[in-house]
Amino acid sequence: MLVIMKNDATEEQVQAVIREIENMGYRGIPMPGAQRTAVCIIGNQGPVDDSRLVVMEGVKETVRVTKPYKLVSRETHPQPTVISVSDIKIGGGKTVVMAGPCAVESEEQALTIAHLVKKYGAQVFRGGAFKPRTSPYSFQGLGEEGLKILDRVRRETGLLIVTEATDHINIELVEQYADIIQIGARNMQNYSLLRRAGHATKPILLKRSFAATIEELLMSAEYITSEGNNQVILCERGIRTFSDNTRNTLDLSAIPSIKEVSHLPIIVDPSHAAGRREYVIPLSKGAIAVGADGLLVEVHHDPSHALSDGMQSLYPKQFEKLMREIESLRR
Numbered sequence: 001m002l003v004i005m006k007n008d009a010t011e012e013q014v015q016a017v018i019r020e021i022e023n024m025g026y027r028g029i030p031m032p033g034a035q036r037t038a039v040c041i042i043g044n045q046g047p048v049d050d051s052r053l054v055v056m057e058g059v060k061e062t063v064r065v066t067k068p069y070k071l072v073s074r075e076t077h078p079q080p081t082v083i084s085v086s087d088i089k090i091g092g093g094k095t096v097v098m099a100g101p102c103a104v105e106s107e108e109q110a111l112t113i114a115h116l117v118k119k120y121g122a123q124v125f126r127g128g129a130f131k132p133r134t135s136p137y138s139f140q141g142l143g144e145e146g147l148k149i150l151d152r153v154r155r156e157t158g159l160l161i162v163t164e165a166t167d168h169i170n171i172e173l174v175e176q177y178a179d180i181i182q183i184g185a186r187n188m189q190n191y192s193l194l195r196r197a198g199h200a201t202k203p204i205l206l207k208r209s210f211a212a213t214i215e216e217l218l219m220s221a222e223y224i225t226s227e228g229n230n231q232v233i234l235c236e237r238g239i240r241t242f243s244d245n246t247r248n249t250l251d252l253s254a255i256p257s258i259k260e261v262s263h264l265p266i267i268v269d270p271s272h273a274a275g276r277r278e279y280v281i282p283l284s285k286g287a288i289a290v291g292a293d294g295l296l297v298e299v300h301h302d303p304s305h306a307l308s309d310g311m312q313s314l315y316p317k318q319f320e321k322l323m324r325e326i327e328s329l330r331r
């Protein structure tokens with residue numbers, strides 16, 4: 001349920017409503033809007049009896065929230081969320097481009113790729129230091145050494161950094177180095193990680209699991225926001241279907257579907273969807289055309305020697321072409 005405050009409601013009246021909600025055994029989260037503040041009630045199992053709330057000073061009305069997710073729902077927050085990271089805005093009309101290798105492999109590799117993607121117009125550098133790999137024998141990432149390299153990339157290029165935390169322990173370290181903390185598809189329902197991400201001071205890039213419905217993705221985002229971090233960027237990266245011509249099937253319909261029901265920004269990762277670099281440019285164009293707030297693209301200067309995901313990594317020249325070809329769509 002949402003308690004809508006009057007336009008001229010005072011801060012004291014909002015706080016009194018929150019206290020009353022707590023007395024009822026729930027939690028009240030204030031959601032300031034352009035015109036008025038609303039207080040979202042969370043923690044209730046069934047319908048809430050609003051009789052004590054509607055009579056309070058400053059309260060205009062109460063509205064039932066029909067979706068199981070509350071804080072990430074458009075019902076509670078009609079305006080799109082815009083997340084500011086340094087001087088970059090994510091959501092609300094602009095398209096951000098995040099690019100870089102799947103994994104940080106060495107300082108030379110990361111800096112080489114970073115300078116190139118920066119030159120062609122990327123705003124955020126991606127690269128995993130902690131890698132969730134299907135096989136325990138595959139390269140697992142450089143760990144903290146990789147994070148230190150990413151720090152160097154930021155200082156040398158001015159690019160912001162997105163990198164993955166794979167559990168509720170290494171997120172402590174990742175939070176110190178990253179501008180945006182990625183939670184990967186395999187961890188979309190790692191609830192201890194999601195709860196910890198809810199206490200992070202950095203935005204979270206939450207990737208859709210390859211077997212998750214949109215409602216499940218939004219419930220995972222709700223885990224983060226319900227702990228206090230409302231800076232969540234969603235990412236569609238392909239789901240598993242019977243179709244085997246690509247690594248995953250990019251669900252472009254997820255973009256307008258999510259925009260209809262949630263105010264959170266959503267970007268698209270065409271690389272993990274495609275699995276092959278040949279398809280990355282067309283899928284990127286499709287993503288922007290259907291309204292994605294940005295792209296997360298893998299780029300490698302020497303993909304045949306990449307330690308992970310070389311087949312789907314664009315050559316830098318292809319990334320340049322991508323940036324050129326999406327320019328008018330972005331506008």
Ligand code: PEP
Nearest residue numbers: 102184185186207237272
């Ligand atoms: C990645 O971004 O490198 C990655 C591991 O992606 P996903 O979690 O979508 O598989």
Ligand code: MN
Nearest residue numbers: 102298308309
């Ligand atoms: Mn990858």
